[in-house]
Amino acid sequence: MSEAAGGNKLFVIILDHADLVDELMTGFLDLGVRGATVIESRGMGQIIRQDMPIFAGLASLFGEATGSRMIFSVMPVSLVEPVFALVEEVVGSLDQANTAMCFTIPVDQFRGIRH
Amino acid sequence: MKLVDFIKPELVFVFDSVESRDGLLSSVSDRLAETLGGIDATELNRLLVEREAQGDTATPEGLALPHAMSDRLQQTAVAVALVRGGVDFRSQRARRVDLVFTLVGPTDKGWEHIRLLARVARICHAPGALKNLRAAADGGELYQRLVEEDERHV
Numbered sequence: 001m002s003e004a005a006g007g008n009k010l011f012v013i014i015l016d017h018a019d020l021v022d023e024l025m026t027g028f029l030d031l032g033v034r035g036a037t038v039i040e041s042r043g044m045g046q047i048i049r050q051d052m053p054i055f056a057g058l059a060s061l062f063g064e065a066t067g068s069r070m071i072f073s074v075m076p077v078s079l080v081e082p083v084f085a086l087v088e089e090v091v092g093s094l095d096q097a098n099t100a101m102c103f104t105i106p107v108d109q110f111r112g113i114r115h
Numbered sequence: 116m117k118l119v120d121f122i123k124p125e126l127v128f129v130f131d132s133v134e135s136r137d138g139l140l141s142s143v144s145d146r147l148a149e150t151l152g153g154i155d156a157t158e159l160n161r162l163l164v165e166r167e168a169q170g171d172t173a174t175p176e177g178l179a180l181p182h183a184m185s186d187r188l189q190q191t192a193v194a195v196a197l198v199r200g201g202v203d204f205r206s207q208r209a210r211r212v213d214l215v216f217t218l219v220g221p222t223d224k225g226w227e228h229i230r231l232l233a234r235v236a237r238i239c240h241a242p243g244a245l246k247n248l249r250a251a252a253d254g255g256e257l258y259q260r261l262v263e264e265d266e267r268h269v
Binding site: 026027028029030032034082085 | 116226229230232233234236237240268269
C-alpha cells in the first residue's frame with residue numbers, strides 16, 4: 001500500500017443536472033479539493049428512453065432523462081463529509097429524485113503526482 | 116474555507132462615489148498596504164492594475180474580483196468595497212461594478228488564493244446575497260452581512 005493512499009477516498013458523484021457542474025467545481029476549490037475528473041454520461045433511463053423503444057411505454061419508471069455528469073475525485077477522508085454537504089447545498093436534498101447520487105470507495109493504493 | 120478568516124472590519128468599506136476603476140484600486144491598495152504591511156501601496160496597486168490589464172475581473176452581476184500575489188505579502192486578505200452607483204470597470208462583461216472584492220496574498224500560497232476566490236464566488240452566487248450586501252449602510256454593516264452570508268455555506 002502506498003503511503004499516499006493513507007486515509008484517501010474516491011468520491012463519486014452522479015449529477016443529474018449538468019448545468020450545476022460549475023457550481024460544484026467552485027465548491028470543490030473552496031473546500032480544498034484540488035482535482036476531479038468530470039465525464040459526460042448517460043443513465044440507464046436515458047438510454048432506455050432514447051435507444052430502446054420497446055421499453056418506451058414504461059419509461060416513466062426510470063425518472064427524468066436530463067443527461068448526467070459523473071465526477072470522480074480522490075480526496076482525504078476529512079473532506080468527505082464537507083463534500084456531501086456541498087453536494088446537497090448545490091443540488092438540494094439527496095433524498096429527492098433527479099438530483100444526484102454520491103458514494104465513496106476506499107482507496108487502497110494511490111500512485112502518481114497530485115499537483 | 117471561511118471568508119471571515121480573511122476579512123477585517125477595517126478593510127470593508129462603502130464609498131459614496133468613485134471616479135474611476137484605477138482610483139478605486141489605488142484607494143484600496145493604500146488601505147491594504149497600511150493594514151497588512153510589508154508591501155508598498157504603489158507596488159500593490161501596480162500588481163492589481165497589471166492583473167486587470169490581462170483580462171478584467173468584472174462579472175455580469177456587477178462584481179469585480181481584482182487580485183494579486185506578491186513575495187512581499189505575509190498573509191492572504193480580502194478588502195471589500197461597495198461603491199454607490201458603481202464605477203466603470205472598463206469591462207465588456209459589466210457596464211458598471213459596485214461590489215469589489217480585492218484579494219491579495221503571498222506568492223507561495225497560490226492554492227489559498229484560489230480557494231478564497233472560489234469562496235467569494237460561492238457567497239456572491241447564492242440567491243439574494245448580492246441584494247443583501249448592496250443594502251448595507253456602511254462598512255460595519257457590510258462586514259456583518261458578509262459574515263452572515265459566509266455562514267450560510269459549508
